[in-house]
Structure formats: C-alpha cells, structure tokens
Amino acid sequence: MACLLKNWCIFILGVCVLGNAVIFEPGNLMASNQFAQVDRIVSPGGIEIWYVKEPSIPVISVTLGFRGGSANDPVNRSGLGNFALALLDEGAGSLDGIEFRRALADRGISFSKDISHDLVSISLQTLTKHSEKAFSLLGFALKDAHFEVEAVNRIRSQILNVIAEKKHNPRIIAGQRWYQDTFQNHPYGRVIDGTEESIKAITSNDLKMWVNRHLALDNLVVGVAGNIPANEIARLIDSALIGLNISSSVSRIKDFKFPDKGHTQIIQMPLTQSVVAFGLPGLKRNDPDFYAAYIMNHILGGGSFSSRLYQEIREKRGLAYSVYSYLLPLKHGGLYLGNVSTRNDAVSQVLSIIRSEIHKMVEMGVSEEELLAAKKYLTGAFPLRFDSGFKISKILTHMQLESLGINYLRERNNLIERVTQKDVHYVAKHLLNSKQLHVVVVGNPDNLETSGL
Numbered sequence: 001m002a003c004l005l006k007n008w009c010i011f012i013l014g015v016c017v018l019g020n021a022v023i024f025e026p027g028n029l030m031a032s033n034q035f036a037q038v039d040r041i042v043s044p045g046g047i048e049i050w051y052v053k054e055p056s057i058p059v060i061s062v063t064l065g066f067r068g069g070s071a072n073d074p075v076n077r078s079g080l081g082n083f084a085l086a087l088l089d090e091g092a093g094s095l096d097g098i099e100f101r102r103a104l105a106d107r108g109i110s111f112s113k114d115i116s117h118d119l120v121s122i123s124l125q126t127l128t129k130h131s132e133k134a135f136s137l138l139g140f141a142l143k144d145a146h147f148e149v150e151a152v153n154r155i156r157s158q159i160l161n162v163i164a165e166k167k168h169n170p171r172i173i174a175g176q177r178w179y180q181d182t183f184q185n186h187p188y189g190r191v192i193d194g195t196e197e198s199i200k201a202i203t204s205n206d207l208k209m210w211v212n213r214h215l216a217l218d219n220l221v222v223g224v225a226g227n228i229p230a231n232e233i234a235r236l237i238d239s240a241l242i243g244l245n246i247s248s249s250v251s252r253i254k255d256f257k258f259p260d261k262g263h264t265q266i267i268q269m270p271l272t273q274s275v276v277a278f279g280l281p282g283l284k285r286n287d288p289d290f291y292a293a294y295i296m297n298h299i300l301g302g303g304s305f306s307s308r309l310y311q312e313i314r315e316k317r318g319l320a321y322s323v324y325s326y327l328l329p330l331k332h333g334g335l336y337l338g339n340v341s342t343r344n345d346a347v348s349q350v351l352s353i354i355r356s357e358i359h360k361m362v363e364m365g366v367s368e369e370e371l372l373a374a375k376k377y378l379t380g381a382f383p384l385r386f387d388s389g390f391k392i393s394k395i396l397t398h399m400q401l402e403s404l405g406i407n408y409l410r411e412r413n414n415l416i417e418r419v420t421q422k423d424v425h426y427v428a429k430h431l432l433n434s435k436q437l438h439v440v441v442v443g444n445p446d447n448l449e450t451s452g453l
Helices: 003-009 079-087 097-106 130-141 150-164 170-183 198-201 204-214 232-242 290-302 309-317 344-364 368-380 382-386 387-399 408-417 421-431
Strands: 015-018 021-026 028-031 034-036 040-041 048-053 057-068 110-115 119-127 219-226 263-267 273-281 323-330 333-343 438-443
Touching: 003 034, 003 387, 015 130, 015 232, 034 110, 040 232, 040 333, 048 232, 048 387, 057 130, 057 232, 057 387, 079 097, 079 204, 097 130, 097 438, 110 323, 119 387, 130 232, 150 170, 150 198, 170 263, 170 273, 170 438, 219 232, 219 387, 263 309, 273 344, 290 309, 290 333, 290 344, 290 368, 290 421, 309 323, 309 344, 344 421, 344 438, 368 382, 368 408, 368 421, 382 387, 408 421
Parallel strands: 015 040, 048 219, 263 438
Antiparallel strands: 015 021, 028 034, 040 048, 057 119, 057 219, 110 119, 273 333, 273 438, 323 333
C-alpha cells in the first residue's frame, strides 16, 4: 500500500452508518495542508468500526481487538489463550483443518492471530473480490471452531516444542525471568506460551470455554482499511461477527506495583556474551506525561543511533552491537524496559554506564538541540506507520482500545510538538530512579554480584 504514503498523506473521513443511512462528518487535518479522513461506522447490527478507505488497491485489511489477553488466563492454565487462538483455523464450520487452510491459500487470504498480556488480536487480509469468502471463513473461525482431539493434541505438541526451544534462548530467558521477578504473583508474570505443566493440563473444553468467554461483542473493537463502500464493510463485518456471544466474562486484574528496591539477578549459562534485560517503572498510555516520557526515552535509549546509551556504549566504547530502551504501557501499569548484549568482562561496565546516563537525565534533563531533533524524528517518522493496510487496521483498533479518540491521527504530532524541556526534565525526575533498576543477566558475567534477592 505504498501509494497510501504519497505526499505523506492519509485520507480519513468520519462516517456513521445507521441502518442503511450513511452520515458524513468533516475530515480531520493531520498536518499542514494535508487531510486524513477516518470513517466511523456503526453497522446495522450495532458494531462500531473505524475505517480508512484506500481506493487505489483492491485489498481489505481487518483487525479485531478483544480486550483481555494472556494475563487473564486461569492460574493453572497459563497459555490457554495462545493455545485456543492457534486452533481457530484447524477446522471450523463445514471445513476440516486442511480444507480451511486451503480455502485461505487458494484465494491469497491472510488470517493471523496474536495475544499479548492485555489484548487478543485477530487479523484478516483479502482481495476485495474474495471478500465474501474471506469474511465467511472469519465467521466460521470465531463462531464454530472444531477443537477436535487430533488437532488439539497436534497443536499441544507444537507449543510444547516451542516452550522447550525457548529454554535455550538467552534473550527469551532474560525477558521471562525479568517479568517473573518483577511481577511475582501478578498475572503479568505468567508466560504467554504457558508452561509445560499448564499446556499438558488444558482440555478441549477449556479451549472452547475460553473462546466463548473472550471473543464477545462487548469486548470488541474493529479497525478496517481497504477499498470498499462503508455500507458494504458494515454488512461484511455483521456477517462474520453477529452470532458471537454478546457479553464476555474476562477475569478482572488489579494494577501492579513496581518493587521499590531494584536488584540484579544472574542466570548462569556458558556464553561468550551475556544478555542483559533491565527495566524501571513506566507510565500507562493515558498518563498526561506520556509524550514527555516518549521523547525522553527516544533521547536516552530509544533513538537508535542517536540515543545517549547507543553513543556511550556502542560508538564511544564498542562494548555492544546494539542497546535500546522503550516504554511499554500496559493496561494495569507501565514499564520502561531495555536490552543489551555484551562481553562477559564488560557487563559491569555497561550497567555502570546505563545507571550513569539515567542519573544524568534526572539531574540535567535534555538540551534544546536534543529535544528539537527528537521531535523532528518522531513527527516525521509517524506516517511510516501507515505503509500497509494491515498496519492501519491495527492502529485503528489501538486508538479505540487506548481511548485515544478518533482525532488522534491529527492531534498526535501536535502533542509531541508541545512537549518542553521542562516537561521532559519533570518526567525524568519522577520516573527514573536507578535504585529501582531491575536487572537480569543471562550468561557468565565477570565481577558482577547479585543484589536485592
């Protein structure tokens, strides 16, 4: 969908469909002399859809977002959601698994599923000419998946193999241990794939119950991009989704509290390089300081070649190939995470540099030059997120899930531009506390001691 980026422009139009009537709302200015138009549709069945129409190519991309992810799995059934999603195309409706996948492949239809701590995402991409069949298959998968014993056992074996393989991946080990140590008994500490014990315990009935409880209309947001009239996309969405349960029964989760005292944990592995996962408390997406923190992170560790951590660790000292940090705003709390791999004899030095740069950010904030460069990059790179219908549909769902508002695409860069040096310094002082730094090292680091455990 490269044509969508011509002149850095996305055309978005607000639309509301009531029955068979379509009401057009004014377009929204995204940038100087450029208009983006978001279609806001309510289908005859009452399903709200946010839609970007791209008339230049005959492709429809749909992303369904269901609130509640792996953190909502039962305590003794971790990995249940991931397991259930893997089975949606293993036979549904009148088709067995082979027939279902062949029906997708013969028409070039892409059907994908994903789960995170807070969200289930199901995406469909199809040529417009195959839309009837594509949405029919989507409806089968959501409402009439078979969960036959043979398929359940086959997918179970595949997941167990994945779990076994990840036990030997130092980067995954570091991340999983970081979450487990940080969250302790909070659901965010559970592994999305589940454990060997939990996956073996899951039954076909568990899988069916998960679908009935989670994939419900009151739990749903819809994002669509493509070349199709508003009333037609509304009809297709209804055809696929009406018939899902009206009400979900997703378990409630409490907000987590980040530990007050940081610590360092070492997991010994015979490696020539150690993998280091590190993190601090972050912010929720709706926090008024989020954009200041976003810019702060870009300057500290998120800005690739330009970030302070990259310059100090990679460019000046050659201690790592890459080092990065990022904000992870979860529904029940926020995280500020980072990762670096370095020689075993350099781990202590790298961690000292990270702590020093955090301290400098807290004490001195950022320069005007750094602030302007960060704003230029973050606003200029924003349109690159819209280079495919799939990405657009995902963004539209997240705009709804995070309550960013239908005008977000217009307002986002303005929110970035309004951030001042004072704002960045304020959020750094209130967010970055090196005494809370939680570090997990996987490898055989020299002269590094554990602490706080």
